[in-house]
Amino acid sequence: xxxxxxxxxxxxxxxxxxxxxxxxxxxxxxxxxxxxxxxxxxxxxxxxxxxxxxxxxxxxxxxxxxxxxxxxxxxxxxxxxxxxxxxxxxxxxxx
Amino acid sequence: xxxxxxxxxxxxxxxxxxxxxxxxxxxxxxxxxxxxxxxxxxxxxxxxxxxxxxxxxxxxxxxxxxxxxxxxxxxxxxxxxxxxxxxxxxxxxxxxxxxxxxxxxxxxxxxxxxxxxxxxxxxxxxxxxxxxxxxxxxxxxxxxxxxxxxxxxxxxxxxxxxxxxxxxxxxxxxxxxxxxxxxxxxxxxxxxxxxxxxxxxxxxxxxxxxxxxxxxxxxxxxxxxxxxxxxxxxxxxxxxxxxxxxxxxxxxxxxxxxxxxxxxxxxxxxxxxxxxxxxxxxxxxxxxxxxxxxxxxxxxxxxxxxxxxxxxxxxxxxxxxxxxxxxxxxxxxxxxxxxxxxxxxxxxxxxxxxxxxxxxxxxxxxxxxxxxxxxxxxxxxxxxxxxxxxxxxxxxxxxxxxxxxxxxxxxxxxxxxxxxxxxxxxxxxxxxxxxxxxxxxxxxxxxxxxxxxxxxxxxxxxxxxxxxxxxxxxxxxxxxxxxx
Numbered sequence: 001x002x003x004x005x006x007x008x009x010x011x012x013x014x015x016x017x018x019x020x021x022x023x024x025x026x027x028x029x030x031x032x033x034x035x036x037x038x039x040x041x042x043x044x045x046x047x048x049x050x051x052x053x054x055x056x057x058x059x060x061x062x063x064x065x066x067x068x069x070x071x072x073x074x075x076x077x078x079x080x081x082x083x084x085x086x087x088x089x090x091x092x093x094x095x
Numbered sequence: 096x097x098x099x100x101x102x103x104x105x106x107x108x109x110x111x112x113x114x115x116x117x118x119x120x121x122x123x124x125x126x127x128x129x130x131x132x133x134x135x136x137x138x139x140x141x142x143x144x145x146x147x148x149x150x151x152x153x154x155x156x157x158x159x160x161x162x163x164x165x166x167x168x169x170x171x172x173x174x175x176x177x178x179x180x181x182x183x184x185x186x187x188x189x190x191x192x193x194x195x196x197x198x199x200x201x202x203x204x205x206x207x208x209x210x211x212x213x214x215x216x217x218x219x220x221x222x223x224x225x226x227x228x229x230x231x232x233x234x235x236x237x238x239x240x241x242x243x244x245x246x247x248x249x250x251x252x253x254x255x256x257x258x259x260x261x262x263x264x265x266x267x268x269x270x271x272x273x274x275x276x277x278x279x280x281x282x283x284x285x286x287x288x289x290x291x292x293x294x295x296x297x298x299x300x301x302x303x304x305x306x307x308x309x310x311x312x313x314x315x316x317x318x319x320x321x322x323x324x325x326x327x328x329x330x331x332x333x334x335x336x337x338x339x340x341x342x343x344x345x346x347x348x349x350x351x352x353x354x355x356x357x358x359x360x361x362x363x364x365x366x367x368x369x370x371x372x373x374x375x376x377x378x379x380x381x382x383x384x385x386x387x388x389x390x391x392x393x394x395x396x397x398x399x400x401x402x403x404x405x406x407x408x409x410x411x412x413x414x415x416x417x418x419x420x421x422x423x424x425x426x427x428x429x430x431x432x433x434x435x436x437x438x439x440x441x442x443x444x445x446x447x448x449x450x451x452x453x454x455x456x457x458x459x460x461x462x463x464x465x466x467x468x469x470x471x472x473x474x475x476x477x478x479x480x481x482x483x484x485x486x487x488x489x490x491x492x493x494x495x496x497x498x499x500x501x502x503x504x505x506x507x508x509x510x511x512x513x514x515x516x517x518x519x520x521x522x523x524x525x526x527x528x529x530x531x532x533x534x535x536x537x538x539x540x541x542x543x544x545x546x547x548x549x550x551x552x553x554x555x556x557x558x559x560x561x562x563x564x565x566x567x568x569x570x571x572x573x574x575x576x577x578x579x
Contacts (some may be wrong), residue, residue, distance in 0.1 A: 034514075079106060090419055
């Protein structure tokens with residue numbers, strides 16, 4: 001199955017990455033080969049096979065919900081492109 | 096101080112033949128001299144490194160020394176280090192000063208090791224040639240026209256050109272072993288879950304694993320002794336007793352059963368590389384090992400499954416780079432959406448964007464079962480192939496990479512050709528197995544790596560098997576000419 005330009009625009013939108021018409025064409029050229037490679041997976045029948053998420057099949061451990069990290073709020077805020085007081089500032093989203 | 100093993104350096108520091116400050120300055124000078132042509136380091140901070148060395152000297156003075164105390168280690172720029180710029184090779188993190196230490200960095204700090212600097216890498220560890228870095232390509236010291244491999248190319252060159260006694264890397268699909276092969280040194284990817292991923296910038300979380308890059312198996316064992324251990328801050332970390340990897344290096348290998356998968360010697364393998372691998376296997380036979388033919392019938396599906404699983408996990412992991420909390424933000428934007436779109440367009444390079452798009456596609460509504468779930472099922476088939484193989488043999492061997500280092504630019508426009516660089520390494524990431532690359536000779540004055548794959552938690556075994564080979568050969572001791 002190949003991937004269409006319309007689909008590339010749709011997934012770029014989902015991934016929140018702007019792509020120009022020119023970029024869509026370039027991406028399409030490269031993705032065609034990659035998608036053909038991925039399609040090889042369909043050659044093998046896997047109906048009775050359990051999917052594998054962790055190479056050693058361990059489950060996610062649970063732990064008590066308690067604070068374990070030290071407070072680095074100010075340092076963290078200082079890394080933001082724009083912060084004021086104790087807030088990360090983004091363009092206004094609610095009128 | 097050049098060409099010493101980690102043990103020799105450690106002894107010399109103990110015997111006060113030189114101090115950690117002298118040693119660190121020596122390697123900083125080498126970095127200063129050769130980094131302009133090799134581009135192995137993104138960040139060097141002499142003041143910080145020397146301050147660490149001074150502290151280490153105090154530890155040594157007061158008799159509180161452990162093996163790596165005072166030894167400079169180059170750190171891949173994927174590991175967050177408190178107060179150090181940590182970029183992951185991306186414009187997106189060009190201004191990111193980490194406010195905390197990753198567990199790996201923390202363990203080296205606790206051991207008294209010196210951070211020699213942060214090494215160049217493919218952007219977000221996506222690449223096999225170190226050409227996708229925002230900070231420019233890294234050059235192979237054996238031939239400056241060639242790539243060093245990737246994604247841990249900066250660490251690879253730091254070790255190969257002896258700019259650092261040792262380095263750290265990460266391996267998601269071959270990013271320690273393929274550059275180890277192309278640059279001619281020893282690299283190890285541990286069992287998945289053995290080294291904590293906390294503070295290691297995530298690419299594909301179910302595959303990413305950190306490991307040592309050094310001259311010899313013995314050096315890698317000493318590094319691994321420091322790097323491993325359970326960490327409750329990484330939910331995939333394995334809770335098991337910490338091993339000592341240096342104790343069994345000299346065990347006898349008589350009777351060792353080496354499995355040779357026929358699939359590793361089919362299409363795509365350069366015939367000169369194949370010849371050297373066969374010679375290395377012959378040498379192992381002379382050392383008392385037994386060669387056994389095995390098969391990994393689903394190996395050809397490893398790259399297809401990987402290029403679903405890794406991009407899918409990457410698309411999720413990299414959604415955090417949105418220009419809000421840290422990292423790059425576009426200069427001009429109309430509203431929040433516009434800010435996200437432009438920030439991510441400008442902040443990510445082409446290969447990273449391509450993989451985010453593939454990942455988004457295979458996870459999108461209607462395609463999840465056909466791609467992601469299918470890939471996870473194939474992952475189990477590949478893992479089962481290895482399980483069956485280890486019924487018959489103790490270790491598996493083959494080439495680490497299909498060819499020697501290729502010319503810069505050669506595969507840059509052809510992602511598929513680039514992806515095939517990892518054809519012999521990717522299946523072990525999918526199965527979570529430990530694997531090494533060790534030097535096994537040269538083709539046209541470029542190094543060739545032999546790959547050793549162990550069963551889960553058999554790091555000690557493959558280090559032992561590698562060490563015995565290195566005690567009988569000197570490929571690993573050769574270094575590129577012209578890097579004085």
